[in-house]
Amino acid sequence: MRNLLNKMPKPKAIWLKIKQTMDTSAPLVWFFVLNVVLVWFKTFVNYHMNFNLGADGATQQFLLFLNPLPTAIIFLSIALYFRGALSYWIAILFNFIQSLWLFANVLYYREFSDFLSMGILSSGSSTGNNLGKSIAAIIHWSDYMVFIDILILIGLVVFKQLTIDRKGVQRRFAILTTVLGVVLMFVDYGIASADRSGLLTRSFDNNYIVKYLGLNEYAVFNAVQTYNQTESRKRAKPADLTKVKQFVAGQKLPDNIQYYGTQKGKNVFMIHLESFQQFLIDYKVDGREVTPNLNQFYHDQNTLSFDNFYNQVGQGKTSDAEMMQENSLYGLATGSAMVKYGTNNTFEALPAILDQRGYTTAAFHGDVASFWNRDNTYKSFGYNYFFSKSYFPDADKPSYNVGYGLKDKIFLQDSARYLEQLPQPFYAKLITVTNHYPYDLDKENIDFPATTTGDNTVDGYVQTAHYLDQAFGELMTYLKKAGLYDNSVFVLYGDHYGISENHQPAIAQLLGKDKVTNYDLAQFQKVPFMIHATGLKGGVDHTYGGEIDMMPTLLDLLGIPDDGLTMFGQDMLSPKYQGVVPLRDGDWITPTYMKFNNQYFNTTTGEQVTLASDPNLKQLAKQTQNYVDQVLSNSDAVITGDLLRFDTARPDFHPVNKKSFDYKKSVGLANLKAAQKSNPSSVLAKNKGKSTMDQYQTDAPELKSATDSSNSSTESK
Template structure:
């Protein structure tokens, strides 16, 4: 043993041997090989440590091992075409580029369970500031380990610990090395295509692309995909829409005569519950209800509550939820549709539909107007008003804000001054933001115990959810006192998950499970959907549905015909509704079976099933997958091709003219003031121009500040003069 230990070289001698080999035998080639190994190693390790790619079986594991190599060889081989110190610096540069891309995706994936896309990167102007806050909260010191090899390599070159190869290598060798990378890429693609047919044409899940082809290849695929989406508008023609409308017509379901038109002409409050998941309903911590106000509302005899309702968002997250809620169109497979297409596309949106039926339409959001490109998209949707950050007197006070805008209690209280001025009937969408990652509140606003999973991100979630619940309770109390509650329909929905799948140990503790399955994770994608109105026959409805179905379901109770509309959702109240719920990545849920993360389960029992053992199940799964792929593809075509500009089939709907809308504060306030004379149907006008905002009571500690109340009152007076 002693002799064996003597044969093991010391680190100093070990480095001397490596250096001697590199110095005497093609130094540049060895430096290239070293960089390839380092890039491959850190990519492969992080595949397992930071991504949930779901590699199963020897083939997928082999591809996971292989796929970091081709692009590493191709990119780094560029250095071989140069000589001297420049070749070394080029190798380091391409190592850095690949490392930076890996680093950025680790951070993004940690919270969003997806990979960065060109669409997300290009939307930086509208999301960058707030996204930066989220990223800062999830970064780990260990993430910087990705760059350690670069620091070492730079040090070796700068301090001349490596012999610089002045001659370089023969160009033939450089070319053959690049070809080797291309050949390995083709081999990878060939094996991947055999294991998963139609990988690049039918897959909606970015995890598949990375698992089979690699993180760098995914970037290229995504760039091509984004380019094709951009070009699709130029190629689009009326016949494309005709084909889709023919398909949509076959999916229409008859209205429910028990509900149709029962709430016609009432005001509509669309309340967006940020990051709110269904499991929070009736959930308790230390014996206390997290959301007592929402629980009571959920179980009210006049509330239709759906307990098998799923979010269906992709990379656009909240903006995807809005796209579905307003249009019954899915978000895109990459990036945000509102950011990329909201400015110029033609839509048949709920605000425009209601506006053309005599409604005043308004959106409320306590952050900058440009976030998710809302200031432009809402014009395309046909909103009369958009009350964003500039309309709120407290919006610029740091203590009044958290994360993505005004705290909900302050936001909703300050919104009352505009709600009371809206001519009736109106449609008002209120976007809450406090219950947003990283789920942090100042101590003065916390009066609820955190959970004790040990996961910092997760444990604060119930506290911000409780705060949102209190805010909702304060709003409804005011609306009842002001006379707006009884003649209104309330629609509440959760936009997307609050806790991502990357927090599985904590999720298991919240759900009281020892270990999570993909079935459990699928159930965790449920979000609330409620419709409430006086006289509405309520109850907890077990129908399976998703956000794409919100618009046709609401139109049913409001008595608005939708026969000629291009919607990909269906009326959940229809007696013929079947309950197929597509997810944006191509998975799905039905009342009998579901597919999630490439596994199949019995929807009722959670038992995993295999297609090979049941011919009837395999047939059902194939037919469902074909349907899901088709609706996602057709919805994408409508958005990327701007196909609704060709729609001339709706005599009761005219295309929105974006020039009719201006959301500047001065314009909005003047418009509201004029409306009190031209259409004196608002609560303020009916109250003889006496404000009702003093009826709004909140326990928000910030409003106890006398100076803030003075600011608030001054703007109330200005907006109601």
């Protein structure tokens, strides 16, 4: 055995052999080839280790093998146009750029199951600080391996372990190498197009683009998409809106006479349940309900609860949910519509509609006002007030915050100080944040067992959800005591998934399965949607719907005509509603069949079906896909073309004057104070100026500690 080991080539001998080969025959060419192989290898490995691209069959597997090569050759061939040490450093630079892009996408994909876009990168100023906290929590030491080869290559050049090719290569060879990369790119695209028609023209999931064309090609495609979106406003004309209006009119449904207008004139509480999935309802850990307060609310006889309700967000995540909830417009295929278009676009948003019908409109969020560009977008939506972090006392205390803003118990109690001052009727949107990744709470706030899947990202999820549930229960108790409960409509919705499909082993354990299928992952896109009001005829409704349908459904209950509104959702209470749910990536769900991650399933049984095996599916799939493509395309056109600026003929709605809103704390407080006299319909005004805050009870340990500290200080004096 020892003799055998002695006969094996030593690493140093191997390196000397490689070095000798590189030194004696075109050193720069060999250095170029080495870099190409390294970039290809780490990209291909990460395709399989960190991305869920769903490559099926020999063709897709071949494309996955091939697609890292074309851009690697093109970018690295730039080094061949130079001579001497500069050419080596250029090769290393382009290796680093591609590695950095790979590294960034690995981290982003791990949490969001999507790839970085130009829109997300450009929204860094509005999301960067908090996004950084999430990304920092999911980095694995192994992620840095993508840079190991670069360090080695730098060392070889710096310490002169490579012979620098002073002559370089002939210009013709460099050009031919670049052309080779371009040809391979077209070969890749040709094979991909044959396997998946309309790859670049339809609303495919970004996973498709990366799977078929490559990570670098996706970046170029996304940049072109972003540019086209920017240019679309310049090209837009009134005729474009006319076409959209025709489409919208064609899907308009009759109102439900049993529900229409039954909640007219009531206050509206829109409660945003951060990252809250439907499976949490009635879910138990160690025999204990995760969300007992929400469960009770969900099953209340006066609550309409939809158990087949899906999130439809894209890359904009929470901001996409808000765009749908406030406007019945989809988020964009890439980036955040609120960040890119919220400042300057014209909207026909729910806050503005209600404001023009006598409502006071207010949004509450325990984070900085600029997050997701809310401070500008909310003016475009028509909010009278925006109570952001600056409005809340002691909001900068580290112990009061978690991840993306104030802890929910503190946030909701502090919000009540302003709720009691809002003239009635009012529309108040409360955005909770504690149940947000990385699902981390301090020990003082945890009184619920974590799950035991072994996935650190997943196991704390039920604990933050339980905390949110407790905060919700405290708010409801206060509203009943303050006299706001019976005269209000409560709309609760989950904005998007909390546990991404990248945690499939943990998801399987949570669902009690050996493994999960794409059908299970589709079910995991369900989020709660509840509408509660005293006297409302409730019950668990099995109708299929999505976030795009929230606004028209609520307008039905409030008795507000929507004939002239450009909405892409439909009233889920309408007797003609059919329950087609488009997803942002072009997939869809209906009560009979669904398409998810490029597979078809029987919606009821979960059985996988194919277009060839099920004759009923073929025609339905064609019709449904055509509708989904149209609705997404038309919605995109409205946002990217700012088409609603052309909608000037509506007598019952006038465009929002954004300059009339100012969310600075001093201005907001002054307006609230003046409103107590000009419109004395608030709880505070009706209570003759006496606050109801003594009726708000919370067990938040931070507030108890602050009270104890204050009492101790008083006693010492």
